[in-house]
Amino acid sequence: MALEHAILVSLLEQPGSGYELARRFDRSIGRFWTATHQQIYKVLRRMETDGWISVEEVAQDGRPDKKVYSAAAPGRTALAAWLREPVEAETVRHELAVRIRAAAFDDPAALIPEVERHREGHAALLAHYLYGEGRDFPAPDTLDARQRLQHVVLRGGIEYERMTLAWLDDVLATLRELAAAPPAGTEADAD
Amino acid sequence: MALEHAILVSLLEQPGSGYELARRFDRSIGRFWTATHQQIYKVLRRMETDGWISVEEVAQDGRPDKKVYSAAAPGRTALAAWLREPVEAETVRHELAVRIRAAAFDDPAALIPEVERHREGHAALLAHYLYGEGRDFPAPDTLDARQRLQHVVLRGGIEYERMTLAWLDDVLATLRELAAAPPAGTEADAD
DNA sequence: TCCTGCTATGCAACGAGTTGCATACGCAAT
DNA sequence: ATTGCGTATGCAACTCGTTGCATAGCAGGA
Known part of the structure; x- marks a missing residue:
């Protein structure tokens, strides 16, 4: 809409x-x-x-x-x-979060390559954003209204990517620990 | 799908x-x-x-x-x-970002109440997450695989909300400055 | 008594969005 | 010569997802 x-x-x-x-x-x-x-x-x-x-x-x-x-x-x-108008509630589609919870019912290690790929994509996007910021907004104090608003949106993208990278590292650390640890009590007895 | x-x-x-x-x-x-x-x-x-x-x-x-x-x-x-399977490219629907860029072609101040409302929602959600974390994961070292994966997803939600709150403060500061500043050169001559 | 609200499932119609394909021209490479 | 790519627009068929409505019994309050 x-x-x-x-x-x-x-x-x-x-x-x-x-x-x-x-x-x-x-x-x-x-x-x-x-x-x-x-x-x-x-x-x-x-x-x-x-x-x-x-x-x-x-x-x-x-x-x-x-x-x-x-x-x-x-x-x-x-x-x-x-x-x-009021902002409509966003429809969230965070596939990776669903996959991570799904990994509990399969081999968590199987997810690691996909998360790594995902991480690379976000790292590339962050680099792209930072490059664009340096190119388009070199002097943040001299911008007009339109540019300042574009810049604040871009800063949101940058912070989102930074946060996501840190979180994906957290996810990878968790998955690797689970992969290394003995799978004591697989899902068979978890219910 | x-x-x-x-x-x-x-x-x-x-x-x-x-x-x-x-x-x-x-x-x-x-x-x-x-x-x-x-x-x-x-x-x-x-x-x-x-x-x-x-x-x-x-x-x-x-x-x-x-x-x-x-x-x-x-x-x-x-x-x-x-x-x-490879993670499908997520379909992004970040309505607020579109609105912020749109504000350049209208009165930026008109957006402030909506952003504030949005901010309150995120603050409430963060509080809700933090409460849930304390309740469900009081001893992070004693969790089984399923709980650890649920916990890492929740941490993602928490970090997302923290980042969003900080960004929304940035957005509000920008909008307020634009509202206070003389609208020198409204969109009329911007093209 | 009537109205509202919760549990519980479902149909019908619509709108949003995707996928596959078609057309048509020019350019560059094989 | 022909194949493939980039520009440029579009149809047809489909799936995904939303909105509005319907049913039906029970509980609680005005």
């Missing part, structure tokens, strides 16, 4: 085509709200019907034509109204 | 009816994987058809009958196989 709003924010920050939006959703905005190109095209059509955005067909040479969308006044109004 | 596995873990930890599972998903497991009772009933029927779980009708006095489900051997096998 909020993909519309994420698209609107992205178009306000910079107009673009469905294809370009899809790439943004693979990078910046997509860190906080994922979407496939299919979903984006669908929602763009609906938003255009509703008058939230306007389209301009742009011919390109050497490339297919594209439809460049921009946020329209009704879209801005809708966004302002949305900002004043 | 992983609701099956979350239910399976919950049933392995403790057999129960659809109704009981729905309540667990409002409390413990639901912190990491949310589900409504409708979704749970649907998936339970499919899991039973697939032989992952077994049912027992239990008559109660003063209450409607209930169907108590337990994990069956094929379910355990499926869970073990799932544990060895």
Whole structure:
């Protein structure tokens, strides 16, 4: 229900085509709200019907034509109204947490490689964030409102990754201890 | 696609009816994987058809009958196989981050009450987690494998809430500064 | 007495989101 | 020549998940 709003924010920050939006959703905005190109095209059509955005067909040479969308006044109004609505309860989907609890009913050691892979991904993302922070916000005191808000969101991403890395180390230590320890009383007698 | 596995873990930890599972998903497991009772009933029927779980009708006095489900051997096998699969990329839905970036195109101050409400929710959840930790894991050195894994997941929740609280304070400070500062160059000339 | 709320399960309709496929052009490599 | 890749948009079919409603008995309060 909020993909519309994420698209609107992205178009306000910079107009673009469905294809370009899809790439943004693979990078910046997509860190906080994922979407496939299919979903984006669908929602763009609906938003255009509703008058939230306007389209301009742009011919390109050497490339297919594209439809460049921009946020329209009704879209801005809708966004302002949305900002004043209560935040919906987030639907949590923390697969790794489920897997860790599941490991109690199987071999905990089997999970270690997956957690390590997961950890590498988060370490890479943290490095990527820190690089982006240095590049886009070198002088935090001279930023305008938009940049300061983008920066505080990025700081959230950075802190999330740091916390996750520390936690994954905790998880790995726990799994390794359980793998090393004698499996005294497997689940057979645990009930 | 992983609701099956979350239910399976919950049933392995403790057999129960659809109704009981729905309540667990409002409390413990639901912190990491949310589900409504409708979704749970649907998936339970499919899991039973697939032989992952077994049912027992239990008559109660003063209450409607209930169907108590337990994990069956094929379910355990499926869970073990799932544990060895690569972790799917999580679909991120971080609505507040979108809203914060959206605030650049409206009045940042309008977001403050919502962020404060959000912050209170996280503070309450952290307190709840800490209380639960003290109650369920008073002696961390004497725990069996299942409890240690539950504990490490809970520690993840605790660290997540701590990090989120600190970040929300950062967000609030930023929003308040923007609200206090002269809105030099509103969005009108920002494009 | 009636109303509300809890336990317990479920149908029907809808909306959100994914997966697979199709089209079409140009460019670069084999 | 043909294969593969990047740009660009879209349909069709499906699954996942939500919302609203229905049923039904019992308990407790106004």
